[in-house]
Amino acid sequence: MRVLLLNPPNIEEPHVEAGPLPIGLVSIREFITEQNIEVKILNLFDIHKWSSIEHYLRLKDYSIVGIPCYTRQRLSVFKLATLCKKINNDINVVLGGPHASCLDTQILKNVNSIDYIIRGEGELPFVELIQCLKQNELKKLFRIKNLTFRHKNHIIRNVSRKQIHDLSNFPIFKLSAKELEMFPECESLLIHFKQLNKIKGIAPVLCSRGCSYNCQFCCNGVFWDKQIYYPVEHVIQQIEYFRNKFGIRIFDFYDDNFVFSKKYVKELCNKIIEKKLYINWWCSGRADNLDTEILTLLGKAGCFMVSIGVESGNNQVLKNINKKLTAEEIIRSSKSIRKCKLKLRVTLSIGHPGETPAAINDTIEIIKEIKPDQVGLFLAKIYPCTSLYELAKSKDLIDDNYWFSSTEKTIPFFNDKYSQKEILLFRNKIIDSLSPYITDEYTNKVHSSELNLSW
Structure with a gap:
């Protein structure tokens, strides 16, 4: 079959x-x-x-x-x-x-x-x-x-299956050369590595599944109750497969929150150093999981950039979306990333419940203070199985039939106080105020001369 x-x-x-x-x-x-x-x-x-x-x-x-x-x-x-x-x-x-x-x-x-x-x-x-x-x-x-x-x-x-907790029996990803060619097109730093003639492609690495948090806009909970890691040796085998078969030394760690388990991250980074893999990579993490010790080790293992989900610079909005994070923690973490000489990428999502002109100003100010190398800007869209979706349904703004209408092709977004047009104006204000930082997936303000390559 x-x-x-x-x-x-x-x-x-x-x-x-x-x-x-x-x-x-x-x-x-x-x-x-x-x-x-x-x-x-x-x-x-x-x-x-x-x-x-x-x-x-x-x-x-x-x-x-x-x-x-x-x-x-x-x-x-x-x-x-x-x-x-x-x-x-x-x-x-x-x-x-x-x-x-x-x-x-x-x-x-x-x-x-x-x-x-x-x-x-x-x-x-x-x-x-x-x-x-x-x-x-x-x-x-x-x-x-x-x-x-x-x-x-x-x-x-049928009844649901419990989340898989033992990932040791799952095989590594054996992507073909043609499939690998698809990955660099999404990564903005590719152009800078190409300028150095040091790149033979970018490969994905997945160290874990799931997330132990429950942000209002995310549907991770549909798949997973908590974050589960692959064995360290599995990840090393994945990296070595891409290195040995394709000569790849640049990796995108796909985990939503790579640094959730500091014990695991320390073990993996030390193994990368011990085996002298000489790779460069970037990852994502929550601001409250990052400290100078773990960031220093990331850098030694070849990490050159950390991405954190800021979403908003306003504490009330962060509370509304169940981010379980404060603006003060974001600022402190960003300074630690800078101190450890790593590049900083942040993501913002605009239009959450509680968003106001004052909250937008707070977001602009926090970005100006932390001075990221790259900003990804998104609208807070409504996805099924999220708390945000249930809130929108409770206000009769959407129902399940929406997703089957041939005329409704977009993913909607809403705010409990402002119209979609006003939310778009909020977004435009951020773009105008933060133009040195706002990027799309193909451009950024990091220059190749600033990157500390480990080979």
Whole structure:
């Protein structure tokens, strides 16, 4: 039984450049490959015409097609599922990913071309589903945890599986050279390394799954209850694979909060130093997890930039979004990053409940004080399964039907006091005030001469 995994197109946002393969999709491929199941990934992200997509799809030799469903691509995913059935009506269409996990029963009610939805972590239930379909033992469908499917005229939602706590049996990501080429396009520092002729690509490293926090705007809780780390040796093997096979020495640590466990971070950094890997990398962390000791060790292990989620410079807004962080902690952490001679990237999200002109001014002032090398600016959009979504629903601003309307292609944002137009004016004020710092994914104000390369 052959399986085809599709990275769906982004028809809704054709202006968005092609991005990297979803790490979750790669993890699914590597895991089911280990089970001796033939699987292939087909990347459709940057194809913007359905006629071209239909030309690329060759489904007659496949029994199962798996598609990750993210909120911004949901309509493309629904249409892609329908197209798959049009080409091969006997194929089993399986959805996974955050949006499908949040709205599994609603999707099956609204989109007839989708057969199965796997909620949350997908590796184990997907393998069980493949084996069940291969052996034609459909009664076993009811035993697969995290699975939602149709049975006769009913939608069956099986019990949920507990978060996987032991990641030692998961294989490393064996990306191809072509797949690796997709990752640098999203990373703004690439151009500076290219100027030094020191780069052979950028590779992703994943040290953990999940997050132990519960910010109002984030849906991480759909997949994970807390943050679980891969064994240190697993991460070292991943780095060595990319180094030995492709000569890569620049890595993007994909974890939402890499520095959550200082014990783990110390062990990994010391191992990188001990093995003399001579790599450069960047990571993300919370301001309250960073101190001079851990930042110094990060630098010694080759880290050159740390990204922290500031979101707002106003303590009331930070409290409203359950950030469990204060502006004072952000300032203190930023100074520590500077002291340790690391580059600082911050992200802001504008328009949360409680946002006011005064709060916007606080955000502008904190950025001017900490002087980051790079700022990512985002709007506080409403995603399913977040506390922000539930708040918007309670105010009758949105309901689950929104996500199935062909006329509603955007992801909405709202504020409990100001209109979307006013929120956009807030954003423009920040852009005008912080123009030296505001960047997109392809430009930043860090110059190659400032980077301390370790080779």
